Amino acid sequence: MSTFTRSSTSTSTGSTSDGKNGTMNATTTPADRRPRLSGMTWLVWRQHRAAFWTILAATVLSVAWIVYQRGQLVDFLDGYGYPGKSLDEAGGKFQQYNDAFSFVSTGLQVIPILLGVFLGAPLIAGDLENGTAKLVAAQSMSRTRWLATKLALAVLVIVVSTGVLSAVFGWWWNPVKSEATVMDWTSGAAFNTTGPVPVALTLFSVFGGVAIGVVLRRTLTAMVVTFGFTVVLQLVWGYFLLSLGNVVTVTTNKGVTGENASPSLPQGAYQIDQSYVTGSGDLVGWGICSESQTDAARQVCLDKADVVGWSVKYLPMSQMNAMQWFGASILFALTAGVVAFLFFWGRKRLV
Amino acid sequence: MSEGMYAEEPAIEAYGLGMRYRRGWALRDCSFRLPAGRICGLVGPNGAGKTTLLSIAAHVLQPTHGSISLFGGAPGSVESGRRTAFLAQEKPLFRRFTVAETLRLGRELNPGWDQRAAEGIIRAGNVPFDAKIGTLSGGQRTRVAIALAFGKRPDLLMLDEPMSDLDPVVRHEIMGTLLAEAAERGTTVLMSTHVLAELENVCDYLVVVSGGGVRLAGDVDELMSVHTLVTGAKEGDGMPPALGCHTLVESRTSGRQFTALIRPEGPVTGPWDTNAPNMEELLLAYLRSPDAPPLITPTAQVHGQGFGTGAVAA
Amino acid sequence: MVTVEYRIDRRSGVPAFQQIVQQTKQALRLGVLVPGDRLPTAKEVAETSTVNPNTTLKAYRELEREGLVEPRPGQGTFVRRTLGRPETGTDSPLYAELVAWMSKAAGAGLEREDVAALVASAMEKQYAAGNVAATGSTGATTTRSTGE
Numbered sequence: 001m002s003t004f005t006r007s008s009t010s011t012s013t014g015s016t017s018d019g020k021n022g023t024m025n026a027t028t029t030p031a032d033r034r035p036r037l038s039g040m041t042w043l044v045w046r047q048h049r050a051a052f053w054t055i056l057a058a059t060v061l062s063v064a065w066i067v068y069q070r071g072q073l074v075d076f077l078d079g080y081g082y083p084g085k086s087l088d089e090a091g092g093k094f095q096q097y098n099d100a101f102s103f104v105s106t107g108l109q110v111i112p113i114l115l116g117v118f119l120g121a122p123l124i125a126g127d128l129e130n131g132t133a134k135l136v137a138a139q140s141m142s143r144t145r146w147l148a149t150k151l152a153l154a155v156l157v158i159v160v161s162t163g164v165l166s167a168v169f170g171w172w173w174n175p176v177k178s179e180a181t182v183m184d185w186t187s188g189a190a191f192n193t194t195g196p197v198p199v200a201l202t203l204f205s206v207f208g209g210v211a212i213g214v215v216l217r218r219t220l221t222a223m224v225v226t227f228g229f230t231v232v233l234q235l236v237w238g239y240f241l242l243s244l245g246n247v248v249t250v251t252t253n254k255g256v257t258g259e260n261a262s263p264s265l266p267q268g269a270y271q272i273d274q275s276y277v278t279g280s281g282d283l284v285g286w287g288i289c290s291e292s293q294t295d296a297a298r299q300v301c302l303d304k305a306d307v308v309g310w311s312v313k314y315l316p317m318s319q320m321n322a323m324q325w326f327g328a329s330i331l332f333a334l335t336a337g338v339v340a341f342l343f344f345w346g347r348k349r350l351v
Numbered sequence: 352m353s354e355g356m357y358a359e360e361p362a363i364e365a366y367g368l369g370m371r372y373r374r375g376w377a378l379r380d381c382s383f384r385l386p387a388g389r390i391c392g393l394v395g396p397n398g399a400g401k402t403t404l405l406s407i408a409a410h411v412l413q414p415t416h417g418s419i420s421l422f423g424g425a426p427g428s429v430e431s432g433r434r435t436a437f438l439a440q441e442k443p444l445f446r447r448f449t450v451a452e453t454l455r456l457g458r459e460l461n462p463g464w465d466q467r468a469a470e471g472i473i474r475a476g477n478v479p480f481d482a483k484i485g486t487l488s489g490g491q492r493t494r495v496a497i498a499l500a501f502g503k504r505p506d507l508l509m510l511d512e513p514m515s516d517l518d519p520v521v522r523h524e525i526m527g528t529l530l531a532e533a534a535e536r537g538t539t540v541l542m543s544t545h546v547l548a549e550l551e552n553v554c555d556y557l558v559v560v561s562g563g564g565v566r567l568a569g570d571v572d573e574l575m576s577v578h579t580l581v582t583g584a585k586e587g588d589g590m591p592p593a594l595g596c597h598t599l600v601e602s603r604t605s606g607r608q609f610t611a612l613i614r615p616e617g618p619v620t621g622p623w624d625t626n627a628p629n630m631e632e633l634l635l636a637y638l639r640s641p642d643a644p645p646l647i648t649p650t651a652q653v654h655g656q657g658f659g660t661g662a663v664a665a
Numbered sequence: 666m667v668t669v670e671y672r673i674d675r676r677s678g679v680p681a682f683q684q685i686v687q688q689t690k691q692a693l694r695l696g697v698l699v700p701g702d703r704l705p706t707a708k709e710v711a712e713t714s715t716v717n718p719n720t721t722l723k724a725y726r727e728l729e730r731e732g733l734v735e736p737r738p739g740q741g742t743f744v745r746r747t748l749g750r751p752e753t754g755t756d757s758p759l760y761a762e763l764v765a766w767m768s769k770a771a772g773a774g775l776e777r778e779d780v781a782a783l784v785a786s787a788m789e790k791q792y793a794a795g796n797v798a799a800t801g802s803t804g805a806t807t808t809r810s811t812g813e
Contacts, residue, residue, distance in 0.1 A: 039459050046452065047445060131443030134411055138437040139460035140503070142429075348413070390717050523715055530711030534718030552673055552681040555719045575680075629678055 040141055040149040047132075051119050052157050059161040062107070063168050069100050070172040077175055087179055101173070101182055105189035108165060108198060109234075112205035115158065116230040120209020121222040123150060128217045147346045151210070151339060158206060162198040170194040178268045178317070185320050186270045188238055195321060200328035200335070201237065205230045207338040214345060237327075242272065244323040245315040251277050252309035256286070256302065257295070263310055268317035276302075277311040362387040362422060362507045362539040363408065364653050369416030370403045378403040380564035381417070384653045385541060387506070390533060391556035393543040394634055399561045401543040402440060405511045408541075409437035421507060433463065436505035440512045442496040446485035450478055453495055457502045469502030472528055490521035497525065501532050508533070510542045514549060526553060547631045557630075558651070559637055566637050569648025571630065577646070578633055581611045583623030593621050600643040601636035612636040614646065669697060669705065673714050681716050685724035693733065693748035704734060704742040 037045050045052065076097060077083075080090060087094055124147075127133035136146050173194065176182045183190040192201060208229050213222035250263045256276055265271060275283045289301035315323075361384050368381040378400030385391050395401050406412040408419055410427035421431040444453055450473060458464045473480065476494040484492060493513065500508055513529070514522045530553065533540050541558075544550060550557075557574060559567035567574060581594065585607050590599070594611060597619065602611035612628060619625055628636070637643060669692045673681050692698040704725065707718035725742050728734045736742045770780050 042459050043456055046448070130446070131439060131441050132445055133443075134409075134437075134439045135443045135445075135499075136460070137411060138409060138439070138500075139457070140429075140433045140462060141460050142432070388719075390719070526715040527712040530715055530718060531708045534706070534708040534711045534721075548675065551675045552716050552720060555717050627678075 116205035120206035125213025195324035196328035200331035367417035389556040392554035436500040472498035568651035
């Protein structure tokens with residue numbers, strides 16, 4: 001196949017230009033340098049190569065930037081004497097490293113929206129709008145194959161790009177992971193940019209965009225609607241994020257006013273709620289006696305309510321990984337549902 | 352040419368084919384047969400369902416009624432996908448691809464690809480191989496699309512209004528290329544158009560669709576030979592009663608004269624001038640008279656699982 | 666080598682295959698085609714004149730039936746014999762008689778169209794039963810009418 005292809009390419013170019021050596025080199029050198037694409041893969045890559053290369057190039061640049069930033073961070077931490085010395089005392093000197101995190105994490109969080117709008121929405125809507133879906137359908141390969149190749153290449157590029165970024169960003173963050181002042185692990189800045197979450201969020205955003213494009217059949221409309229969809233997805237995701245964990249409740253019985261009355265939470269724990277607990281085990285709000293004017297009056301009030309200690313609900317940082325995988329698997333399942341819809345639709349009416 | 356060898360093999364058989372949308376019928380009750388090796392014109396007024404019919408055959412649309420087979424296989428089957436090529440009206444191509452890349456698309460996606468034939472068609476129009484599709488003129492783009500279709504080496508080539516946006520010179524040139532390729536390969540061609548003059552001498556088979564389904568289908572020579580154009584003096588207000596024993600397709604009167612296209616059921620005798628109609632006259636008569644009894648010659652009739660459309664009206 | 670190119674008149678009302686037959690015969694008569702010449706293939710005719718290849722093949726079958734051409738498998742269709750006769754040459758006595766008649770007509774004040782009409786009607790009378798369609802160029806008609 002490839003011999004035939006190559007020889008016929010050279011005849012075609014040979015007659016249009018006489019520089020035979022040049023054209024031969026031009027056609028064979030790239031084939032030797034990288035795996036030669038063929039068939040449907042070639043077509044899909046050729047059609048979307050600008051988008052794919054942009055994504056991969058942006059990934060490489062971002063990775064380089066992150067690697068550089070991590071080097072800077074580690075140098076600073078070593079010079080500073082961390083973790084021996086708390087970063088709280090570093091003050092303004094640490095600020096620039098903090099800013100770098102928030103800058104990059106913001107960029108990473110926008111990726112699902114960007115790719116959903118600019119890769120997902122036009123991926124098939126463009127072909128439906130321009131009629132090139134008909135062109136491809138008129139060739140000998142099945143349209144299911146076309147659809148599968150498109151989705152597979154998109155998945156490949158997304159997984160490679162977001163997977164690498166997620167890993168590198170996590171690696172950068174790792175030395176200061178327990179510092180809530182750098183990034184709170186339950187915030188989108190950390191939760192949505194590390195582990196499997198960026199991959200899953202981006203995949204679902206992009207495939208949602210593909211499905212929207214397929215239904216609307218107009219690129220621009222699909223991009224606008226996809227933008228809305230991805231933004232809503234981010235909001236919903238942020239809203240349910242904490243529900244992904246198993247809330248740990250810790251209760252004390254040493255009263256609520258004393259020096260050591262508050263329970264000690266593990267480092268990096270995210271406190272969800274705290275309230276008073278009574279002798280019978282009931283929870284009451286900690287505002288119950290706030291009207292009392294004096295400490296004594298407050299104590300009387302508390303005793304009257306039979307408050308014996310604190311009850312604190314929190315998510316320990318040790319759950320972060322599990323929560324990310326749990327959330328990601330929900331997103332992967334949703335993505336699989338979208339893929340199933342796309343293939344079902346592809347059999348029904350593709351062009 | 353394969354005419355003798357394959358004359359009996361049907362390239363297309365449509366049985367009661369229909370496509371109904373919420374807003375109404377796009378194609379209705381369409382039954383015909385197209386023998387292999389023919390160059391067939393698909394004629395009908397705008398909105399008669401020509402594009403719908405071709406799209407169904409090309410597996411772009413699923414019919415809501417009836418069925419169609421291509422060389423005995425359903426549209427979308429591997430076999431028919433390989434043996435047929437379809438050129439949609441808008442001739443979609445990837446605008447950012449070069450001509451050479453467009454041909455590579457054909458090569459990559461079609462096992463039986465004929466690079467030499469495709470390149471020959473491109474070269475005949477002096478289209479540069481390294482030009483981007485988006486920079487080509489309409490005629491050049493059509494040429495590339497036709498090269499892509501012929502490079503596939505189809506046994507059946509379906510074209511939807513292939514010449515619609517071309518100037519007369521390019522039109523002639525492309526039609527010549529099309530016929531020459533068909534001649535060399537014995538390709539069956541099904542080509543829709545509403546420019547009737549385009550069909551004269553080009554088609555040897557006709558399928559006319561309009562509102563109620565297939566109006567006329569069959570061998571051009573046969574269709575022409577069974578029709579007669581009668582001109583004469585009016586008798587009273589209408590047609591001479593003596594013509595009543597023939598099947599009347601269309602009649603028009605002007606002043607004291609009448610002109611009628613009839614299917615003679617016996618010798619046409621009377622004080623009239625009789626002529627053989629040309630293709631344009633024949634087609635116009637059928638397109639203008641939706642109530643005229645349809646005529647489907649034996650080679651164009653489908654048998655078996657048909658939906659009973661009354662192929663030849665008595 | 667393509668020796669003739671068919672000119673198909675789509676408005677004439679004469680079927681294309683008949684036009685091909687007529688034009689081939691005309692070429693045979695005028696000596697444009699001689700025995701051994703290859704007729705253009707259906708593909709060539711299709712390309713230059715946008716005529717359905719089946720139409721061309723039909724015309725060639727007709728010519729073959731009349732014994733004028735023969736198909737050689739894989740090579741094409743070749744001319745077997747010519748239609749030219751000694752009498753149709755410009756050196757024949759018939760031609761000289763006609764030239765003389767023409768100058769007489771011109772002397773009598775007849776216009777070109779008058780002469781053509783006269784020739785046509787005389788031809789009609791002589792060859793009424795024949796199957797030759799009285800079309801084509803005036804020159805060709807004249808040559809033919811003096812031939813027999």
